[in-house]
Amino acid sequence: MSKFPDDLKYASTHEWVRIDDAVATVGISYHAQDALGDIVFVELPELGTTVNARAEVAVVESVKAASDIYSPLSGKILEINEALADTPEIVNSMPYDNGWFYKMEIDDANALAAELDELMDAEAYADHCAND
């Protein structure tokens, strides 16, 4: 597994986002789960709620600490990863695939372009982690 997959965008607060047409999938990075250690609870947003970019949207509790998760983009919550309720540890083992957090609908293409500009590509994010 790559620690910094090329097809994702990353927030400075260590969330990742994958865009497929008008749907964005959000999770936390390898670096984030490694820093948190064993994850034991993930509190996800309600379906149908609208969230703004950089707003608190979820909470991760590991054995070590609690950490707020910020939405990298604005949009409406379409789907949450139900598997995290019983097997939160998949965030540790598969942060970029089975360990995703939620999917959101993007309806404003102009806003999306501006918000994506605020995010980093894999190379920039790897540098960001090296200096974290």
Add this chain to the structure above:
Amino acid sequence: MAQHTPLFQKHLDAGAKMVDFAGWDMPINYGSQSEAHNRVRSGAGVSYVSHMTVVDISGIDASAYLQYLLANDVAKLDDQGRALYSAMLNEKGGVVDDLIVYRMSFGYRLVVNCATRLKDLAWMAQHSPGFKISIEEQPKLAILAVHGPDAIDKVCEILPADQADAVRSLGNFRGVELDSWFVARTGYTGEKGVELIFPADAAAALWDKILAAGVSPVGLAARDTLRLEAGMNLYGHDMDESVSPLAANMEQTIAWQPQEREFIGRAAISRHKQDQASGGLPHLVGLALEQRGVLREGQKVQSDRGEGVITSGSFSPTLKHSIALARIPVDSQSCQVEIRGTLTPVRIVKPNFVRFGKKVFD
């Protein structure tokens, strides 16, 4: 920069993430904390804990000195190798440190905490005049703690046959001197096992043998969740110099008898006992949160009798929910904890959660 222990490279080889712990480079985790924790509950794990301070006391007044210095009574140690857990109190009845004292062929061996090393040594020296004793720190000794249901078998596989026999026949809280080695059935996990105290130049070879025997390395983080599940205090968190042992679930470690034994802090904690009986001094309890959420040190507790605070809290890998130690008013019947801005009801239980791999509270 933190000091490297003799096992620094061995920890890195085992995949450790290192942290500075009171001036020592110590392993916090070797991969997953929960996996290491579970290995101790179900198999065997080894922790390198040589950052702890070993102090040997000898001389004709060694017993009298320790009977004055410690809240527990070394007169209970009626046989060589026997171990006793005790608080060392100040005159105000606060806890200077908690420690294990062993009776040895030469006198007594104390194992005290790491972060408290300098103040402990100063405290011991300050109270030694008038006693014919020698106080000797042993910085060249290493300590390995091997615990879990398979731990004693694994250690005995490695030791020479006659030493293995001696270790196998040890009862709980008993130890045996084997030349320059000392092996004792003591620990900080709530599982069976031994602590090995031996010359540090043998540490790397022994570490390799123990890992080769199938024992998993256990970092400081898993050690903390293990001791919390076992309801054992951590100095500087569950108690310190401002906290009475009676407010830290240490009443059982105070030897009130014989009444004529004068020990440092006795007068103060006698008053604390009266305060507690009238509700003026809080006590340390266990808390269980059997739903989502994690109790953390420092969170406020609101009980039907007043306010309190969590002194240690974590997710329990064995119980799969959160547990905590909390100092709250005596006679509290119900309480809530403020978790991230929300008051959440929790259950008050005995401060002892897991022993020998099993849940022990109702």
